[in-house]
Amino acid sequence: MELNREHFRAIISPHESTISRWYGEFKRERVSLSDDPRVHAPKTAFTQENVNAVRQLIIEDRHVTYREIEASLKISKNSIQKNLHEALGVRKLVSRWIPHLLTEEQKAARVNWYQKRLTSAVWVFQGEEKPTKMVATFVSKAGHIATIPLNEQRSVTADWYTTICLPKVITELRKINPERRIILHQDNVSSHASQKTRQYLAEEYVELLDHPPFSPDLSPNDFFTFPKIKTAWSKVPWNKCFGNWFERMQMCINLRGEYFEKQ
Numbered sequence: 639m640e641l642n643r644e645h646f647r648a649i650i651s652p653h654e655s656t657i658s659r660w661y662g663e664f665k666r667e668r669v670s671l672s673d674d675p676r677v678h679a680p681k682t683a684f685t686q687e688n689v690n691a692v693r694q695l696i697i698e699d700r701h702v703t704y705r706e707i708e709a710s711l712k713i714s715k716n717s718i719q720k721n722l723h724e725a726l727g728v729r730k731l732v733s734r735w736i737p738h739l740l741t742e743e744q745k746a747a748r749v750n751w752y753q754k755r756l757t758s759a760v761w762v763f764q765g766e767e768k769p770t771k772m773v774a775t776f777v778s779k780a781g782h783i784a785t786i787p788l789n790e791q792r793s794v795t796a797d798w799y800t801t802i803c804l805p806k807v808i809t810e811l812r813k814i815n816p817e818r819r820i821i822l823h824q825d826n827v828s829s830h831a832s833q834k835t836r837q838y839l840a841e842e843y844v845e846l847l848d849h850p851p852f853s854p855d856l857s858p859n860d861f862f863t864f865p866k867i868k869t870a871w872s873k874v875p876w877n878k879c880f881g882n883w884f885e886r887m888q889m890c891i892n893l894r895g896e897y898f899e900k901q
Contacts, residue, residue, distance in 0.1 A: 688711060688713060688717070691710075691711055692707060695710060695711075705814070706814060710813065710814075740896065744895070746895060747895075749891050749894060772788040772793075773785050773786060773787050774788070775859065775863065776807045786806055786807070793829075796832040796834040799829045799835055800838040804839070808842055819845070820845065821844075821847050823857075823858070824849065825849050825853075825854070
């Protein structure tokens, strides 16, 4: 195909709507071709204030995600990356934010810890019951919210529920949207139905969804969450998990404490 002047004119000419818009601008006595300055031009997000804020979020939660940082500080993902990698010098390793470089002391500590684990032994009696760990778990239609272990406690009390458990759950929910409306559904055990719990929820502006007595078949955790977890966990090759753990210990020793990526 042979190109002539008309072809080039068609290629380089502005769109008709652009010509019309600029014709109107010049008719209104505009003389500059430069863009007008934006009245509300965004300030740079790479500031010491934001660096400190990102550092604090990581200190509070080593698993904090880009999305949670973006929602909390109202800065873009690119700005978050600059704050994390250039200013703070951290990177994500197995879903945790860690320093880019380890000191010699930190490397030695990693090696020493793994060497102790590889040479340690624990005596167990034949037929001894497996230890149990109680946890409280919370979910929403968006997924898992929080799981809080009871540690040394044997049962959920109103004190533990209102001073340790619920504050962590509410904090997780408000990380993304501090103004979000929270509706809590729980069963009617004494710690949930206590006056102390109801007062705490009222102070935190959490709405309580009532639950009919003796109705585990209407509790999402009972009829959905826990059965799903049990089914999924029954298929997990736990021996392989711990076998890989000891392999990674040896790998850490071989690399003299250096980081190695997830295998």
